[in-house]
Amino acid sequence: MRKTTFFTVGPSELYFTAEMHLKEALRRQIPSMSHRGTAFQSLYRHAAGHLRELLNLPESYYILFLSSGTEAWERILQSCVEKRSCHLVNGAFSKRFAHTAKELCLETELIEAPDGSCCEPKSMLLSNDSELIALTYNETSTGAMQPASDIADLRKAFQDTLLAVDVVSATPYLTFDVEQVDSLFFSVQKGFGLPAGLGVWIVNERCLSKAVKKQEKEMSLGSYHSLPGLIEKAEGYETPETPNVLGIYLLGKIAEEMNLKGAAQIRKETEQKAAILYQAIEDCAYLAPFVKEKKWRSKTTLVAELQDVAYHKPLMDYLSSQHLEVSSGYGKYKDQHIRIANFPAHSKEQVERLADALLAFKKVEV
């Protein structure tokens, strides 16, 4: 049977060496390994070390393991905000980040931008009691990516406010300087091409001292994964609970391989493949990029709108017949959009095959 190539936005295509590392992990009996012992500590150290190199993270940042990106939304808010957070909202994922704050009974300040665009920090005025600014670098529901210069502007304008950036559907493709932000998080089933079930939360000392201050006021940080508790364990390369040991092992292996290629080369290839896909989308009479402003077009999750919703099913069926899977639109855009992942797991040849298939699709009978 011919294998399908998954251009779905998450879970997505496995990284090309994932199968080999999975087999090796089973051979080495990694899933039976105790998470209290030197063998696990060295897996943690290996994965964290390679992530630090790949993302160009200073030593002062902590690298912590969670279960998912969704968990990270809750953790950062619960650990680092006492009263009020500010959210840049430009689609469904950034909206859910804000909704998480509401569910935790925090006051939320929303800065909203229409779907397919990004909030413009230049025009942002913040009430000065927002303790944290939450931003979604790549809004997976609409395919809008925040320009790096906006993150630099936010940092400059709000120096005393924590800046937390959701990089779930972009990492390892990051164009901004990570030292400008206090916290970042992602999960592994998107840009790392791995099975789901592991989240990575990166924080600096500012986040930790905010959490400690909150704790000293006898406010709750939750119990399962409070930031001070996670960090206490992480300092000895351990986790509070039995973690996804297999996932941590695989992430270390993939990050190590990505470092052999280098983050700069990964960025370059991502941009080249995105250019091929956007060109195909522009060249197809029945498709157009959903994000109109080029500066906001995502390089990692591309969203195309269909001229006619009646083409949606025939197109998805045609791509499936070619062993190519893309994602439908998100939420209300389900039948109006297709979403295409462009992660390091997608080779240039696979991307060209998808571009050719988009161009070859002829709507036969609608």
Ligand SMILES: *Cc1c(COP(=O)(O)O)cnc(C)c1O
């Ligand atoms: C997928 C996604 C999430 C949620 O991550 P999970 O690992 O599925 O919980 C959060 N934010 C963005 C931008 C995403 O694309």
